[in-house]
Amino acid sequence: MDPGSARSQGVSETLTAPASQTRDTSWERFESLYRSSRDDVYAYVSTLLRDPAAAEDVTALAFERAYRRRRTFDRRRGEERAWLFGIARNAALDELRRRRRVVTLVTDPEDAATADADDAEVALRRTAVQNALAKLPAREREIVALKFHAGMSNAELAGVLGVSESNAGTLLYRTMEKLRKACNATA
């Protein structure tokens, strides 16, 4: 068959990628995943561990493991982002298991300039939310981290936790209710 006869009229760009680009698509996919998920993974791990230094180690370890296993990723089993957060979750849980201690540091110290910028009522509510979040069990804190710090949808959240989407939504709802009641009790 004449290749020219099969082409559409008016198409001037070739769709064939250069050899250098098609050589290692898994690396390109990983790099793209890293760019889009680095901050989210760190935020999730940091909230879960409540230890910024350990969060850095675990985040780096998670990305290194994901890099090593990037060719084993099977899209039929879920999205890459859920796969990455699964790796990060396992690494974080291993870290928790290794340490076997409760980290007392809740979050980074509040930025004074930011505190000044908030009005008193918002600052009060923020403190109440921080305290309520600190008192949450790790399992519920993880849901908060995945939803609000990693920016995951309920479906992605379900994928990471290995539960159904409705189950994940229910867990999130209960966690929000617990936070709301804790904030109201503080107020």
Place this chain on the structure above:
Amino acid sequence: MPQLDKDPIDPEIAATLDAIDATLAGEPVDGRFAEVAEIALLLASERPQVPPAFAESMDAKVQRRFAPLDGKARRFGAGGPRKRRRWSGVWQGTGAVAAGAAAIVAIAVVAGGGHGASSGASSSAAAGAPLRSLSSASPANGSGSATSAHSVPARAPSESGSAANGSAAGSAASVPPIVQPPTSGRKVVQGAQLNLSAAANRVEAVAQEIYNVVGQANGIVENSSVTQGGPGAGANFQLSLPSGGLAETMSQLSTLNYAQVVSRTDSSQDITDQYGATTRALADARALRTSLLKQLANATTTEQVDSLNAQIHDAEASISSDQATLNRLNHSVNYSEVYVTVAAKSGPVPASHGGGGFTIGRAAHDAGRVLTVAAGVALIAIAALTPVALVVALVWWVGSALKRRRREQALDSV
């Protein structure tokens, strides 16, 4: 992998979740969700920010694709990937050892199976391992008979020598030699029964080969029947072969193209005493006849002449009888009775494995045999590895479940 939803979510919960998503997306929400929306915004604002130094370090690490820096110890992954690589090596080594052990077991089974399978004549032909069951009684002293039975396998094509061309050297490796009693100065009658098998469509070719071998050996086909085609295909031959070349002729009959030896029986009978007695009786009869002839020459009366003539007649009858017996014994000694049967079988029979050089058919047969053996070894290896693999899979599954459980417990303990 997310599980499938079995139950629909509560409408109130769904509305709250929608409000949370709308809030995070910067969209307005209903007033009854104001409190939840505020908490959601405050939670989102509590998101830990990546320290710039760490972000820079991670970017550099990703750019060099996690290659360790020269001369610097690894900071991250305390025991993580490195430990995994070590375990990966252990698993690879274990797998190699298991595969090697399985291969050894398979080879041992195949080698052992060759001997075990050859206990029967028909299976020994397929196993390719020679086994001979021999029972013989030595007839060296006095008259007697001996029978030796051989169950011999089909000769592999690679072993084919020049037996068809008149030399038995090539067949010596796989075809047992004729068991012959010592014949120096003794009269021995030899016989043999050779049972062959061939594909039904090869019976005619095998029969023609038998005719050719007998002709080359100056033997006689005393009786033969060849049936072609159908389930009753086969052939039977009653041969009379010169005893002097019996071993060579039997070797040729055992290495026919398109035929496999199922069994072979060699027999011998020492008739020295019988031969001697007949010889002596013949000599006595001749001496008697000579004496009677002399007496007849000197006879003077008619009665004497008549009596001597009658005795001479009896002596000549005895001479004739003894001579016939002696001739029959000589023929039995000089020519061996050999019975050959060719039975058709339904299974495939290897292509020509008689004499000659390299042929495509023979190469194809060799290749098929190699593939068959390789497939058998692989099958046995799989059989040997399967229980090991099941145990390994079970251990891996239990280990994974325990690890998962401990991780979840770690989450609950914080």
